[in-house]
Amino acid sequence: MSGFVCILHRDGAPIERALLQFLTDFLSYRGPDARESWIDGSIGMGHALLRTTQESKSERQPASLEGRYWIVADARLDAREQLIAELRHAKREVRASASDCELILQAYAAWGTPCVDRLMGDFSFAVWDAGHKQLFCARDHFGIKPFYHAQRGDVFLFSNTLNCIRLHPHISGELNDAAIGDFLLFGLNYNNETTCFRNIQRLPPAHSLTASSRGLQIKRYWTPPTDGRIRYGSPEQHVENFQSILEKAVADRLRTDRVGILLSGGLDSSSVAAVAKEVAGRKARASKIRGYTYVYESLIPDREGDYAREVGEFLGIPIQFVAMDEAQLFERWDETELNSPEPLDNPFLAVISDTYRDISTECRVLFSGEGSDNLMDFQMWPYVGDLRRRGEWRRLLTEVGNYLWIRPFPWRGIREPPCKSPGPVEGTDRATKIMGGASDSSKGAWIVVAAAMDASV
Template sequence: MRTTWESERERQPLSLDGQVWMTGDIRLDRRHELLDRLRAAGCHPEREAADVDLVLHAYRVWGEACLERLSGDFAFAIWDGPEQRLFCARDQFGVVPFYYAETTHGLVVSNHLNCLRLHPHVSDALNEQVIGDFLLFNMNQDLDTTTFADIRKLPPAHILVWSHGGVRVRRYWQLPQDVAYVRYKRPEMYIEQFRELFQRAVADRLRTDRAGTHLSGGMDSTSISATAYQVMTAMNAPAELRAYTIVYNRLLADEEGDYAAQVAETIGLPLEYLVAEDYIEQAPLEPPAHVYPEPLAIPNQVAEVEITRRIAQHSRVLLAGFGGDPAFYPSRSYWSQLWQRGELLHVMQDTLSYMRAFHRLPRLGLRSLFRRQRSSEPPKIEMPDWLNPDFIERLQLKARLQERLTASPQTDRYGMASAPLWSNIFAWSDPGFSGFPVKVRFPFFDVHLVQYLLSVPPAPWFERKFLLRQAMQGVLPDAVRLRAKTPLQGFAHYNLMQQQGLQPWMVKLVTTPALSPYVNDCCLLQRLQNLAELTPVIYNQSIPVLQLGYWLNHQYHQKINF
């Protein structure tokens, strides 16, 4: 799929000499820097060469060490004929999927899961551990498995080498630990550096003249949309950026549309609204227009699916604001670390900076840290009572649940490279999963941007995303820029359930025969019928059962058609 100007000239599979061949899904950051490095090494590709060409040139010059010079969104495979070796890699954050299956005759790889399922030696057998994860957490918690037992994922920032019939997988990159904080003399320097890196991250993902963007009333999507509009209008050529906002009219009190409208009017974006209830209230489409390769939501009940469909009619690129929360996640241990290291001067300097920013003293978090250290009470384990006991025992799901609930939360910048949530979101967003010819771009997941944020003192810059808000001064309207983070108030699906009760389509999905190894349908239906005792937590736990039933009805053991 061609999403950049350079990719218009792309031809795959690609070879420079007839001996080393390559195929891949590649969008590079900082192309000009890579070109300069290649020229310095005696290699002279055309300046407008496609990204896949540049990667193959880099491999020819540096071998596996080429990955030290690459950043962006990519998954590729290189067959090295002279070495009789297949060399594969996935980008640092895992934005582009990479699937593989070992068979008796070799190795099958693809960035689309369904392509591997077409192979006659790749079975349809399910991975029950992943099914258990989906029913407990609504997503796979492992970075290297899929719903199908024979098909694996290459984790983010890993390489795979196949030679002489054997597979080796290893990590090639990780975010640096114990990064020293940069101490600029002027506060404005933090903002200027961030603004430069952020604009570059957006521009690297916008090498096109047509794109779409999600636009809510929060800081993340609005900052990306405004920066994208600046980038595209600076091209001195016709360009089109369209924005889409999801609003609630009946099930929730919602002001997002009003704030999104202010942003669109300020920066001059055309804006389309989608009403969430128009999709949530639908019964599942039968037969479905598209079935996902792995269990997920029921597509026609999700407004975001309609946004992607509309964007596909005019563009191949969608900008998403995911990643802003972990990128600017405030450190709860920052002040205690300064005290422990005896950095009293920085304590005083950062306290003054904090007071100038927020007109109050910072909460140092020492008492909270002390309470956490003293607390030994384990979290309460809530296993849904409709899961079959033998399934729970066979998969050791209680231990799995406890392991995940007691693990350290991956909510900060380091979690961007390792938390299962992001790996799943990237997979769900890929065209091979969504079914739409649209590439979703995630500007916050830029290696250079995240590495810079690791070096920024958390106070005051990450408190309430202060750094981002300062960088957007004069770009976003103050009503949005200074607005406190405002999550949706309530649970729309639960509110609809309380209004309408158990629907026939829900009964059909819960009683799907293929669910019987995992779910006691009578127990779950009793829970869903008793609206007086149905809590938001219980209903939220039941949703993956409905989604899995829908997927099993339409995907498992069915012939894949392209």
């Protein structure tokens, strides 16, 4: 992904050019195609560009429009044709070949901050409105693209790269005990507004942020629709509608000459591969598709390669097999380039990183079958509410029984609302509640005690 950074001095103090350039240069590994910065008094932006679409071949960032609006972004927009039609209807002159960041700028110029309601895709961006002396930032609906921010006094700083913010001299390395505790207990931070560092916050998915001399305002612009039902006349119509949506989603990501796909031979990745092959064949200039499959050749019985090979042969997609037999758990864990600013629990991080690095030499867009069901994780209760409102009691009992059989403890970690900015004591209380009381559970008890000692209570 491309990398960006921005510094705003809310008191009007000038930006230190050397510092901004230092932070921008740090992002060079994010974007090897171009690296530029821009300063106007108390606002400074830096960007490292990775081109992944045909429209981005002539893109430059930070980009400007009408001398009033400036943008830095890591964005890939869906439904471009629809957005362009709406912009033209709003009397904006927009080229069909405009880059995604240009479309976001045009949308902001046309509709202001509500422009985010018309955007679809994977994006995190910031627009500087020089007329109103205001920054408008947004993160996509599902949080595919990261966005981190920090405020220390009158300095507001943000980036899509956590380690970039940590390099600013005003940002300390003090840890957020609640986030660390969440990771040790559950494998992830349950508060999506925080990071593992106390001074650095995370903009949650489907949220926007406005910053000016008056302060910061964060608000949600979208919520996953869980009310109502989608009903068609027949099972065939459900399949046709799903296929149409899947084709559009794949087509929106096939805007480049070469793409890869992590092909397991299973239902999800094979479906994506089949649709990608079909959509690519309808293009005037077809994208070349190549598959990559992780396999075990001798360590354990594994037919993943056989299934992936069958799919590849049927679709006419060449496949490169990546043998995992020699991979070691937590291999090279102490290497600097593999270090993550926040904890990761993937024991095969080294071999996966090596594979992605090799794949990146052949293509810059990589499909997978991951994430197909993530939206519905922990979303049983809206469905239960719908069945209750409709009085479908027999189906409700059956569905809840099946759900509890699969997930015996569905309330763990989701019934307690996330704290805004928990301190050590708040994090201790939350962990205690989720575990059902520290006195009754030995699991994680040492974390509760350590957090309490750190808070001197």
